[in-house]
Amino acid sequence: MKISRIISIAWENMKQRRLRTSFTTLGVVIGITAIIGLASLGEGFRLEIRDRMQQGFELDILIVIPGSFTTGLGEFEPQEVSRVRNVSGAASVTPLITLPRTRLLNEEDEPLNALTVAGVNFKEMAQMLPERLAPLEGSVPSPEENNTVVLGYKACFLNESTRLVNVGDNVTVQFGAAPYNVTKKLKVAAILEKSGTSGITNFDYWAFMPANTTFNLVKREVYNIILVKVADIEESEEVGRNVEAVFDNPYSVSVLVPLAFMRQVDRILNIVQIFLMSIASISLLVAGIGIMNIMTVSVMERTREIGILKAIGAKSRTVLTMFLAEAMLIGLIGGLIGMLTGYGISYGFAYGLSNLIQSQQSSEVAYRTQNPERLSINPVFSPEWTVIAFVFAIVICVVFGLYPARKAAKLDPVNALRYE
Amino acid sequence: MAKILEVREVQKSYQIGKIVVPALRGVSFDVEEGEVLAIFGPSGSGKSTLLHLMGGLDRPDSGEIVVDGDSLQKLPDDALAELRLSKIGFVFQFFNLLPRLTALRNVELPLTIAGTPEKQGLEKAASLLKLMGLEARMHHRPFELSGGEQQRVAMARALVNNPKIVLADEPTGNLDTKTGWEIVQLMQKLNKEKGQTFVIITHDPHVAETADRMIFLKDGLVEAVKEAPRRNTQ
Ligand SMILES: Nc1ncnc2c1ncn2[C@@H]1O[C@H](COP(=O)(O)OP(=O)(O)OP(=O)(O)O)[C@@H](O)[C@H]1O
Ligand SMILES: [Mg+2]
Numbered sequence: 144m145k146i147s148r149i150i151s152i153a154w155e156n157m158k159q160r161r162l163r164t165s166f167t168t169l170g171v172v173i174g175i176t177a178i179i180g181l182a183s184l185g186e187g188f189r190l191e192i193r194d195r196m197q198q199g200f201e202l203d204i205l206i207v208i209p210g211s212f213t214t215g216l217g218e219f220e221p222q223e224v225s226r227v228r229n230v231s232g233a234a235s236v237t238p239l240i241t242l243p244r245t246r247l248l249n250e251e252d253e254p255l256n257a258l259t260v261a262g263v264n265f266k267e268m269a270q271m272l273p274e275r276l277a278p279l280e281g282s283v284p285s286p287e288e289n290n291t292v293v294l295g296y297k298a299c300f301l302n303e304s305t306r307l308v309n310v311g312d313n314v315t316v317q318f319g320a321a322p323y324n325v326t327k328k329l330k331v332a333a334i335l336e337k338s339g340t341s342g343i344t345n346f347d348y349w350a351f352m353p354a355n356t357t358f359n360l361v362k363r364e365v366y367n368i369i370l371v372k373v374a375d376i377e378e379s380e381e382v383g384r385n386v387e388a389v390f391d392n393p394y395s396v397s398v399l400v401p402l403a404f405m406r407q408v409d410r411i412l413n414i415v416q417i418f419l420m421s422i423a424s425i426s427l428l429v430a431g432i433g434i435m436n437i438m439t440v441s442v443m444e445r446t447r448e449i450g451i452l453k454a455i456g457a458k459s460r461t462v463l464t465m466f467l468a469e470a471m472l473i474g475l476i477g478g479l480i481g482m483l484t485g486y487g488i489s490y491g492f493a494y495g496l497s498n499l500i501q502s503q504q505s506s507e508v509a510y511r512t513q514n515p516e517r518l519s520i521n522p523v524f525s526p527e528w529t530v531i532a533f534v535f536a537i538v539i540c541v542v543f544g545l546y547p548a549r550k551a552a553k554l555d556p557v558n559a560l561r562y563e
Numbered sequence: 564m565a566k567i568l569e570v571r572e573v574q575k576s577y578q579i580g581k582i583v584v585p586a587l588r589g590v591s592f593d594v595e596e597g598e599v600l601a602i603f604g605p606s607g608s609g610k611s612t613l614l615h616l617m618g619g620l621d622r623p624d625s626g627e628i629v630v631d632g633d634s635l636q637k638l639p640d641d642a643l644a645e646l647r648l649s650k651i652g653f654v655f656q657f658f659n660l661l662p663r664l665t666a667l668r669n670v671e672l673p674l675t676i677a678g679t680p681e682k683q684g685l686e687k688a689a690s691l692l693k694l695m696g697l698e699a700r701m702h703h704r705p706f707e708l709s710g711g712e713q714q715r716v717a718m719a720r721a722l723v724n725n726p727k728i729v730l731a732d733e734p735t736g737n738l739d740t741k742t743g744w745e746i747v748q749l750m751q752k753l754n755k756e757k758g759q760t761f762v763i764i765t766h767d768p769h770v771a772e773t774a775d776r777m778i779f780l781k782d783g784l785v786e787a788v789k790e791a792p793r794r795n796t797q
Contacts, residue, residue, distance in 0.1 A: 144676050152675075159663050451659045454620055455673045455720065456648025458641045557621045560659065 144461045146468075153468035160441075167437050168477040170430025171536050175481025177423035178532045180489040185416035186523035187493060189409065196405050201272065203234075203376045205383055206399040207369040217395065218365040226389040227369050232382035234374040237267035238366035240357050247292070247329075247350055248315045249308045256307065257298040257350035260316065261368075262357025265293070271372050275346055281310035281333035287353045291332040292316075297347040299334055310334060316352075318360045325360055376402060427535065430477070431543035434470060438547035442466065442554075449551050450559025463552035470544025471537055478536035482529060489522040496520060566629075567727055567760050568594035568617060573626035575612055586612040588783040589626070594728065599754050599761045601771040604780035610764045611732055613780065617762065618651045618730045619643040631727050648677055652721030654731035658713040660705040660720075666692060666712075667701040670719045677724060691719040695749065711742035718749065728760040735770055747773055 157164040196202060207227065209217035224238045240262040247255040265283050269276045276283055276293075284291050292314060299308050308314060310331050318325045329352060338345045358364045373382045379402035387393040442449070449462055497519040570592050576585040586609040594600050594617075602610050615621040616628055619635050620643075628635045631650055635643065647653075660669045667688050674684035692701050695715040705713055714734055721729050731750070735743030747770055753759045763774060771777050772791070779787040 145678050148675055148678075148681070155663075447659070448661055451661060452672075452676070453644065454618075454647065454653050454659070455676065456644050456646075456651075456724075457676050458644040460641070461676065555621075557615050560620075560655070 144457070144464075146464070149461065149464050150468045150472070153465055153472055156465075157469055157472060163437060163441075164473065167430075167434050168473050168480070170433045171427065171474060171477025171540065172481040172484060174423065174427030174430045174539075175478050175532050175536050176485040176488060177426055178420055178535070179482050179485025179528065180492070181416065181419045181423050182525060182528040182532070183486060183489045183522040184492060184520065185412070185419065186525055186528075187489075187520040189412045189416070190523060191520050192408065192412065193405060196408065197376070200401055200405075201275075202401045202405055203373050203379070204271065204401065205371040205373060205379065205386065206401075207371060207386055208397045208399070209367055210395060210397070216367065218367055219369060221364055221366075223390065224366055224369060227371065227386055230371065230382065230385045230389060232374055232378050232385055233371045235267065235271050235372045237264050237271055237370050238354070239263050239268075239368040239370065240354060240361075240366045241368060242318055242357060242360065244319060245360075246317045247298075248317065250312055250314075252315075253301075253307060255294070255298050255314065255350070256300060256348060257294065258348040260350045260352070262354040263351050264354055265351070268351070271370060275335075275338065277336045278333040279336045281331070284332045284353075287355070288332070289353055289356050290327065290329050291352065291356075292329040293333045293335065293351040294331060295335050295347045295349040296337040298350055316360070327356070327360060329356070379403075424535070427539050431539040434473060434540055435543040435546055438466065438470065438544055439550065442547045442551040445551070446554060446559045446562040449554050450556050450562065453554070453556035454560060459552040462554075463548045466548030466551050467541055467544050470540040470548065473544075474537035474540030477540070478533040481536065482533065485532075486522065486524065493520045493522050565596045566593045567596040567631055568762075569627070569629040570594075570613070570617065571627040571629070573613070573616060573623045573628060575609075575616060575621075575623050585783055587616075587623070590780070590783070590785055591626075592778055592785060592788065594760060594762055596727075596760055597754070597758045598775045599750065599763065599773070601774035601777045602762065602764045602780055603766065603768070603771040603777050604786075605766065608780045609783040610766075610780055614730050614732050614762070614764055618653060619646050620653075648673060649724060650727045652724065652726040652729040654714070654717050654721050654729060654734045656733040656736040658705065658710070658717045658737070660713055660716055662705050665702050665704055666697060666708065666716045666719075669705070669716055670723050673720060673724045688719070688723055691723055692716070695719045709742075710738050711745060714738060714742075714746050715749065718746070722753070722759070728762065731761065731763045733764055733766070735765065735767060743767070743770070 209219050219238060224236070227233070228236045230236070242260045242262070245260040247257045247260065249255060265276075265287055266285055269283055269285070278293070279296065283293055294308065299306060301307055308331055310333060312331045314329050314331060316327045316329055335346060338347045354366075371382065371386060373379050379400045383398040383400045386398050387396055390396050452462060570590055573587055573590045574585075575587040576583050578584070590609075590613060602613065604610055612621075616623050617630070619630065619638070622636065630646060633646065635646070638646065661672070664672070667685060670688035670691055671684045674687060675681075679687070689701060692698065695718060697712060697715055697719070700708060700712055700716075705716070708716065718734075721731075729750075734746055734750075738746065750761050750763065751773060754761055763770065765771050775791050777789045777791070778785055779789070
């Protein structure tokens, strides 16, 4: 017997018992709705978190530090920096030098709130981190001007109401331990916008001056941080290894790959999602048991029919296939409807959720940033998950249909014909 | 005449709990190609049991059944199904049509199982229903048909695969005398015109007498075989 005919007969049978078929299918619909809904919302949630981390933490920037926990901190020679510049996969590279034991004093000799004083290449920094180096007042000097300083927002304040310095003021930089202070007068060129994040590139307490100015203070041309922006964030780890490889002793540098941190967060979200989806899968199992139950009743009701089919020459396998085809069709239809409702519900849910979060946030004092803080989860249509859920629906139905279908196939035709 | 079916020392008993009920206790006879054979006997004599064994619906406890040269005991279940499909046509007392299918679809069913293309199958089914005088009833479901009409649909279904032999278990048992007689006439006609072999189980002596040969079954044994006088004169 041709499989297409078997399927069309199964379909006819199901149509004859419309109500029963609908209820059986409903179980599958609910299971698949839950799975698809959780998959697409979970994926959307994960992408949103990833996006925010990317915005807040500059995940595409590797931080290279000389030395390690075992060798202690060291320095980068200019030629080492230029080797890093040529690393493949690096979109841009800029070196920094941070000065230890350094203070900035305003014109009244009060110390500024600058925790880190760094020598940088303004142009390269501004290119790599345009948002972080956006000036609130003044302008970041370009081309570089010696003896200028750019201050982070909070470096200029003692507290919320007491300002320590203004653009155009002179500040004194003191370097090294007292009484051997090396001092220099710098002019405040710009004050930066408040940073919106608490990430590694929060420059609120930083003070920047041109690298050349710092070289004059330390009397040498050295760096102690290299920032490497990767061309493709997914290749962060590989670029990190490339960076290590340009050093004579790769063990003498540490490369921090922020993406690795995010990957960990990703893994955690993954586990949560798998957990939720396994719970959703249980509802599909329940649906499967429903199918088994209803089909077993159906086989009993159709005993005589099965006997007739066998008497006129249907093989056991044909009868088996007929019942399995019904189970499969239930899985197919339930899967299809469940997919539609699953995506429908997840879009509706996401819409409601983002509205809720928005209205909650409007009552809080929003942190001043360039991007408004608004959580919006966009459910993700994942072809893989769709296919997996669909196949899962059919497999569950067929597996649970197997018992009643075998029962039908094994019926003894003579007894089946006698059955009233 | 060639033997189309042979029954050799067939025994069959049923077990109900601890009690063994012997239904057939060593039955032997032949069915010749092209004949109408009646199996006659009182209720419980084992007629239906015998018919099921002859059609490969069940297996005997001992003895041998040969259909068209094939010994059934050697055949696996699937081959028996194949044999029922291609060589045997069953007609039952209670018609045994599928209630949800139309007359036409019921008749087509064996062809569907055999894998005949739908169009061809429906044509064949329609032509048989026509032969049975049911042209106007093709698209009716069994519950919309009279008993006689249902039995004619069942006959059409039994014949649709051109079986070598039609096994009918009390085909008139559920019909009034007149309608039953029409069915018997129809079988006679098919036998005369197409040379179709029929084995008809009945406990109606009038029906039995229309056959070429009659086998009396009693308590699971063949008590007598009677040739119809009509046949002797031929
Ligand atoms: N499945 C079964 N289980 C137990 N006993 C059975 C079974 N089928 C038949 N029998 C017994 O076997 C014997 C023969 O039954 P069978 O149905 O062959 O008789 P029959 O000649 O067809 O009778 P009837 O004319 O009433 O149809 C009976 O005693 C019956 O009770
Ligand atoms: Mg009987």
